Amino acid sequence: MAQLDIRGLAAGYGATPVLRNLSAGPLAEGAVTAMLGPNGSGKSTLLKTLAGLNPPTRGELLLDGEDLARATPARRAERAMYMPQALPRGVHMTVFESVLVAARSGSRGAAGNDMQQAALSAIADLGIAALASRYLDELSGGQKQLASLAQALVRRPRLLLLDEPLSALDLNYQFHVMDVLRRQTRRHRLITLVVLHDLNIALRHADHALLLHGGAIETEGLPARVVTPDTLRRVYGVRARVERCPQGQAQVHVDGLAGA
């Protein structure tokens, strides 16, 4: 079955449980799923568990029917690519070299020229061709984030896990990156999960949304069905409206804190 199914997942840190009996999906291939929820609700923990960095204490993570929780690290690395919230520092490599290394680590026997071409086109897709020969440790925060996205996308994993990939990006790049993510997810039939705090971006660009609250899924479905005044009050504690702008796009307007 071509999809990701999360069933009865429990995970945490040492004796501290974070995710409790969490089930979500099926998340379809070719779809971008926005992972939403307040600070500390368990979004990064869920991504890290999917990436194999934080083994679950219970449950199944079925990717195309295969349980990732029981896969070897090598098999998981082949199938899933995880981009953390905090990017590695002090890597003295050019953007092009870093994307080429990522392309090689994900390739299955592709020729050298093909990988160079793939690296160049991942860099061009993200609109950072001008940065190709710059060193990663000399880039701005947003530029580094774009280079990391190029490294993630060039791998073309089955499961793409991105933790707040827009956090350092300006308005133009936020839109552009979500557009690239959607196109690549469709074209290469990826299953993409992206942690977002901007609900309007989720409404505008995601195909599906998961809303976490206290380590469990509060609700899941089409973004416009997940992001509602009711869920915003219950989960984020705000009074908000979700209204369509004149162009028809749903947008969140926060009027104040719930109870204020």
Ligand SMILES: Nc1ncnc2c1ncn2[C@@H]1O[C@H](COP(=O)(O)OP(=O)(O)OP(=O)(O)O)[C@@H](O)[C@H]1O
């Ligand atoms: N390494 C860790 N050790 C112990 N507890 C942790 C660790 N990392 C996270 N936690 C706890 O797990 C809970 C969920 O954290 P997580 O990082 O998954 O939340 P999040 O939804 O990604 O939050 P944010 O939006 O702030 O990034 C929090 O209560 C947090 O304090």
